[in-house]
Amino acid sequence: MIADLEEIKGVTLETIYETSEGKLILTCIQCGTCVGTCPHGEYMKYPPRRIIEMLLHGLADKVSDTDSMLKCVNCYACMAKCPRGIHLTEVLLQLIKEQTILKLPTLPAELQKALENSYRYGNPMGESGRKRANWVATSKYPVRILSQNPGPVDVLWFVESYPAYYPRGQDTCRAIAKIFNRLEIDFAILGNEERSAGECGLLAWETGLAEALIDYNISILGKYTFNKIVTSDPHALDAFNYRYRMYGFKKPVYHIIPFLMPYYDKLKSMLTRPLNYSVTYHDSCCLGRHNGFFDEPRALLNAIPGIKLVEMFHHRINSICCGGGGGGMWLDTYFKSQNMERLSDIRIREAIATGADILAVGCPYEIPRFEDALKVAGYENKMVVKDIVELLSESMED
Amino acid sequence: MTNQGNNKDIRIGFYICHCGTNIASTVDVQKVVEFASKLPKVVVSRDYKYMCSDPGQELIQKDIKELGLNRIVVAACSPFLHEKTFRNASSQAGLNQFYFQMVNTREQNSWVHLDPYASTEKAIDLVRAAIYRVVYHKPLEQKRVPIHPDVLVVGGGIAGIHAALTLANAGKKVYLVEREPSIGGHMAMFDKTFPTLDCAACILTPKMTAVKNHPNITLWTYSEVIGVDGYVGNFKVKVRRKPRYINEDLCIGCLDCIEACVYKEGRFYDEFNLGLSKRKPVYIPFPQAVPLLVVIDPETCIQFKSGKCKQTCVEVCEPNAIDFTQKERIEEIEVGTIIIATGFQTFDPKKIPYYGYGTYPNVYTALEVERLINASGPTQGQIVLRDGTRPKSIAIIHCVGSRDKNTNQWCSRVCCLYSIKLAHLLKERTEAEIYNFYIDIRTPGKMMDEFFIRMKEEGIKFIRGRVADIYPDTSNGCCGKLVVKAEDTLVGEIIKVPVDMVVLSIGLEPRADAQEIRRMFNITCSTEGFYIERHPKLAPVNTFTDGIFLAGCCQGPKDIPDTVAQAGAAAAEALTLIDTGYIEIEPNTAFVLEDDCSGCKSCIPLCPYTAISFLEDKKKAFINEVLCKGCGTCVAACPSGSIVQNLFEDEEIFSEIVGVLNYTYHEEEV
Amino acid sequence: MMENKSNGNGQKEWQPKIVAFFCNWCTYTAADSAGVSRIKYAPNIRIIRVMCSGRVDPQFILDSFAKGADGVLIGGCHPGDCHYQEGNYKCLRRFRLLQRVINSFGIEPERLRLEWISASEADRVRVVVNEMVNQVKALGPLALPQKYEELKKEIEHHPVTSEIKEE
Ligand SMILES: Cc1cc2nc3c(=O)[nH]c(=O)nc-3n(C[C@H](O)[C@H](O)[C@H](O)COP(=O)(O)OP(=O)(O)OC[C@H]3O[C@@H](n4cnc5c(N)ncnc54)[C@H](O)[C@@H]3O)c2cc1C
Ligand code: SF4
Ligand code: SF4
């Protein structure tokens, strides 16, 4: 389901019909599946189907005059179900988003701040770049930092901002450090030299910012010798695989979950501490719908003794977005001002309905979003949110 | 025959067709005519608006007679379309028909290119090739193959039934081979049929019985074709007849054995009712089954599983028809023509997980609902959900698995109409609120749109929007309903309709074994798996293999009226062959030039039809013309160039190569 | 369209000529149905019909190059689908050897292509022809006819030619 990157590089609303993607857009049958499946479709004046029809009538400007695309959370639901295979989330919607933001008199403050912070500090929270590797000191297992120890390495672990700074994110970092060490993987991180890969949504909002981050990271990565990149953030995965590629980046990039699959047997033999919980897994949009990793997270969870996996109504390709993608992470206040219910609140109700003890996730955005949603639902003591890597590490006796 | 002298007095006539504007609007016809007129041995070069018309053909015939032409080249459409026409025209004027050559100027030129200059250049190259080639043509005689008068019909759905009856009524002997224990196909599962809403059983059962009773029809159910050899006129077919463990000659269809089975209730998946009911190990698929013979399923029968059954069925069977030792039988038959009528299968909705089939019990396929509605179905026509309750609101979802790049891309053609039919029947029996979710309503055909409009009058709701999601209603006080979520695209709002029952209007797709069947019969199918007709308009039931015809949904989705029409057409095509008694086939066979053959034997193992033998006395290869199918593989492989293929002789092809590549044209013309 | 556009200096862009041998049952039919579907592709191709790809004599290919073809395309049925059971396998075997032969004559192997295109794959005809034309364009003219006599002699005496014939 991936559009041809070469072809869509630098494409605009004017030139899109010259590409095969444009030809696909012409075949839209106006069935409305995209709108019906869009978690925010009800709140968009111009949801995807209407955007296409407006575009075909030369009225795309009218669409970007509204905030419709500000509400798109890049969840790939429309694209995954479109019977014509139109790469909505990957191509067309991004172009409209860019136009939308150019026209907005003021950006929602939170988003503005996140963009600024990313530009100035290399992370959306506005933390100091020099503290990025601070978590390493808290890891029981050694973590090599390339700036201090620049020799060749097999796996370059791209930590990303949320895991690096956010306390619950740092838990996942320590878990990964443990897993990597126990599996005897030759790995290292960039440490303070790393900057946000650029959440794929953010990349869409601001080409200028995106290019700055991409240039920076590509040049830093160019300093070191490594074989592949592994990251626990599906958004970074997409940034590398779909955006950085257009700028000539060639190394293979893996998300940690599929990356661990070849080590399955070895890993499983180390998972000796039973975790007697009922677990439900939330498919992250980027990892699942966009990259098709539905079985791998479940396989890893099932490898942990004691765990009983239960599914929510909406799962796999039909999963519901946590609302954090496409800049949604920094639009909660704005969405609230528009009387929109938070997607994480909707999603958590489904999770709670399963009766599970643990909500397992595979994306760093989801931990804070769902923990907060649990509080709102008054459920924070009955269910916990854990990254799969945390569960793996817990089951691994030291 | 006149005018067929040696190379020296070769007189070529060249004709190019405008095909209205189909060719002439892209190819500069005048320029081609002028060019051809200057080629050596060309006596006359003309163009005409429609070469295939009578005046067009007469033009050629007149020139043959008046100008003494002995070679004809026509640049027009594909040879698949009109080669025969022009060959006939030539031969009627006294010329051997194989002195003719055709240039494909429409399908492979004017229709696929936009630039008139390049198109004309291409036409000129190909015309030159044909004119060079035709010089080497030889007078040949067409081979005549006799047609065995018996016919094989594969598949006993409405298509196969109708074709078999038509042929049998015309006095031909027909073998009807059906895989399932009964004939009837999908139609036997329905209660009513659109657009007339007549009862399916009422119109089908008499035909099924007629098949059974017809003296000219040999009906083999529970049987499959496992091998086909030979070719048009003379196919040798192997049929495997699976054991039913019932002696067919003795069984009188009283069904006492079913009653007497040690299982007092049905316990096993009932195939015909799609699992909506249970059957015993000894069963008939449905009450009107033809033949009315029971089947014992060895997978579930205790006698087969443990050998320790009380065999109450055997005790009760007076004619002593039950025979646990029955073995499968292989029958070998000879037929001259074959009709393939293997039908379709329905799309498996589990491939669209967000419609919840298999997860939510109240999501049904349309086919299951056909069984629920059917008076002889698992609920005797009562519309009740799996928990026994009657639905008060029903969503029917169109296009499930059709018109979707992720599943099947085609429109299944009957789903809109059967959805409307089901809406009516469901409403009639339950008075439920019915919502049809559709992308486009497609109701072509006689009386079809009128039917749709009538159903709208009945108050059935139609919502234009493809369903995006189905999930359980968890809102307060709700009771196991499913929410159907879609954009109502005409209103521009997202709607969430809670319903008791969801019906998925699953599309029609090729049978899972379509590829194997196609290989066995040496016919072609499209990438998706529907068998391809020889020409979409002019030869809709023929295949590319002579003597094999198509009928019904195995060729593409269609409704019953079209299926029956096609079955009739297929029967007529077979009859034409049988009553003619022979078929003329292309004389494109190969032969060995004995003098040149070095006796190296390299050709012998290459021939797929073992047509080549080695004459030990002469130490030469010999090709049996009757067995040779004319592929030319041996010709290409003969190191001494001593095998010749009629119609595709080396000289002919080499002169085509010279023709298409001649660059001198540029220097002359540009 | 791409062909015969003037390149700005009023001169015509060079256009390769591709000779194609299509089997009657699959690829030729596919090319017909491309026409029926009005699919457009590059006009540089000259199709010669043979009953089966197995009929394609190595000499046809060498001769095509020798007489000025810039590329040769062979089209047959997919493996297992040959109307004559396995003519296409025979063709495939010859094709592999032929690539070696033309290479040894200094003809880039990319100028010779073998494709399985079934009767239903009309669009595949477009894709393959366009790809082939672009590829040959990139390679430039072959212009063998000048060296024709020379090559012909070589072909006749080349040991691999007889090797192919004998399979
Ligand atoms: C839910 C539904 C409702 C429909 N309602 C209507 C309607 O109301 N009106 C209408 O006009 N049309 C309707 N149709 C369409 C209708 O079903 C078809 O037009 C019709 O059944 C086609 O008949 P057929 O004989 O070609 O195929 P089938 O009915 O599929 O029959 C093919 C037969 O061949 C047998 N077979 C298959 N492979 C082999 C093999 N290898 N060897 C031997 N035997 C084989 C099968 O067992 C079967 O008996 C409906 C279709 C569906 C799915
Ligand atoms: S789902 Fe695809 S085809 Fe349907 S309206 Fe949306 S873009 Fe068009
Ligand atoms: S990507 Fe998700 S949020 Fe964005 S338009 Fe598509 S379905 Fe809606």
Ligand code: FES
């Ligand atoms: S008939 Fe097509 S390759 Fe043999």
